[in-house]
Amino acid sequence: MLRMRDLSGGYGPRPVISRISLDIAEGETVALLGANTAGKTTLIRAIVGTLPSVSGVIAFEGRDIVQLPAHRRVALGIACVPEGRHVFGQMSVRDNLMMGAYHRRTEDLGSDLADCFALFPRVRERQAQAAGTLSGGEQQMVAICRALMAGPRLLVLDEPSHGLAPLMVAEVHGAIRKVNARGIGVLLVEQNVSSALKVVDRGYVLESGAIALSGTSRDLQDNDTVRRTYLGI
Amino acid sequence: MIAVLQALADGLMIGGVYGVIAVGLSLVFGVLGIVNFAQAEFMMLGMYVAWFAWRYLGLDPLVGAALSFVAVFCLGALVQRLLIQRIMKAPPVAQIFLTVGLLIVLENSALLLFGPEFRTVKTAYQTRALMIGPIFVSVSYLSAFVAAVIVSGGLWLVLTRTWIGRAIRATAQNPMAATLFGVDTRWIYAVAFGLGTGLSALGGGIVLSYSSVSPTSGSQYVVLMFTVVVLGGLGSVMGALVGGVIVGMIQSLSTLVMPIQLQNLALFTIFIALLAFRPQGLLGSPSR
Structure with a gap:
């Protein structure tokens, strides 16, 4: 549904994210993980069209949307x-x-x-x-x-659990599962890696503006680097 | 006692019209974040449109005011696209230069095109008055007030019940989120500037029904406009309408204790006191 190839971009001449390739299949839930300043929000802004400078390919349902103004992307889904x-x-x-x-x-x-x-x-x-x-x-x-x-056909959520009480985090994540059950694809950005990995099918780990790691949520949960850096195990 | 009631009634009626004039300034600031120092000159242009509509089409200025709205709406939207859009993200100094420059250009264009003389309209009801209980009600004030109430109600309906109105409010509150949901904010900025200047022009047409117009009419109303808007809280539409009524009443009550020539003294005093003690306005919140 969403296909991203060699995407770079930022707020000025210096790119914040560089050469990112990422896919989301129809109805899939995908997490975008990483520390603060890894470039997660920048990547989201490239997808929704509010990032000032972008190069590369973002195709949504086969159509290249990189040059499409932000206010016209919501109608695509x-x-x-x-x-x-x-x-x-x-x-x-x-x-x-x-x-x-x-x-x-x-x-x-x-x-x-x-x-x-x-x-x-x-x-x-x-x-x-x-x-x-x-x-x-x-x-x-x-x-x-x-x-x-x-x-929408794709719902993009940027840190929906940030600053919420644990009970509320569970409610929000529960809602994301229900939304996905209706066939809507989800891209979830989270700092809360352990609970995010329970919600999604696959994940990408972003480090200093590039994709460091990707895999199914089971693979990521078992990955040593992820366990050490993000899960604190 | 009757004198006070009379002053309150006059103040209410005039103040309703002030509200319409000032609401445009408030709308422009609320949506675009720009203090338009040329706002009163758009009102002056509206007064001329209504005057020409009366002179050559035989329209009552309250009807001609609708033409004022349409003409100045188009002009305002164009000015926003061609000029204001360029300084939307510029420092305040650049914004002040542009709108003050616009003020000078509009005033002098009017002088060049229409000449310096004061122009007035004549209507059948101008000198009539009704007695309601012990109070004199001038028919031209009353009809101006009714027109102002209809315009305010219409504005409220547009802002709360239509998609364009919701988009205008959403853009004022959070342009980024509005964009995410499909609002072309550049278009909304042009519409809001046209609507704001058009409303002041419409108010100008209403004012013309009991007053006169000249190229410097704008400067007569600019302080009044800013007082009303600051009183109601800059950016608040409801605040401007309420602020207009309050200012009208203060002006009118002040004539009970001061000579009528000094009625603007009361206005200036209140304006300065407001800026000193409650700059966010009576109804405004400190943040906006």
Whole structure:
């Protein structure tokens, strides 16, 4: 579904990520792991189109999207839960969800809303509240629901568990499994390597802007370097 | 007592119109993050459009105000694409230079094209007044107020009930996230600037129904506009509408204790006091 070849890019002349090749198959869940400053968020920004300078190939369902402006990628089926959530703070939760479906511009969103509420019943209760007044975990739920309202084929989540209580992390990761069960592909960026590897099929480990390691989650869990560096075993 | 009621009623009606004039400035700042010092000159252009519509098409200025909106909306959107877009990420000094430069260009273009004389309209209801209880209500103030309320209600509906309105609010709050969900923010910036300047122009058309226009009309209203917006909290649409009513009432109440020529003294005093003690505005939050 997503094919990346020799992708380099950054915020200025100096690349932050270099020569990255990565694949996500239809309906697969893939983790992108690595320490802070490894280039995980930069890679995500290249996929969603908000990285200032990029070269290489990103093909989504066979179409090269590297030069496609960010606001036109969501209609192809790429939706993003950005790092730090970025909900529209002064808008109601319901308006936040509707903004997720902006590229479709239809008022007929009943079944999409119902799917979101089935995933996170708490979001239904908070519909009329301004999103900025919610707790961090609830805002994360809104951010995930907003992305689902776009009707994606690929859901990209950048550190969805960052700063959340352990119970909330489990709820978010549970939701990711349910989303994937609907046939939506997932790219999950996490610093929390051990719990991320329980959610995904495969993973890539990023180090100083390049892919250092990749494999199935079982392979990565058993890999000595991963165990020492990220799992602390 | 009756004098106070009378002043409050006048203030309410005039203040509603101030709200419409100022809401454009607030909208432009809220969405684009730019303080448009030329905002009042777009209002002046709107007054001229309404004047020409009255003179040559025989339209009442309250109807002509709709033409003012359309004409200045287009001009504003064009100015944003051609000029403002270039300084969106520039330092504030560059933004001030551009909008102040725009002010000078617009004012002098008006002088060149329309001449320096003051122009007024004549309507059948201009000198009429109603008695509501003990209070005199000027028909032109009342109709201006009604027009202002309709415009404010329309703006509220557009911002809360339409896709373009949601996209404008989303872009104001988080342009990055808006982009992720398919909003072409460059287009929204042009629309918001057109809408903001168009609303001030529309307010100008309404003002013309009881006032006059000249190339320097903008400078008459610029401090008023900024006072209203700072009072309501820069960037807040609701704040600008409420701020307009408050400023109208203060102006009108001040005439009870001061000569009418000094009504702007009260305004300036409040403006300075606000900047000193509550720069985020009465309704605004400290962060924006």
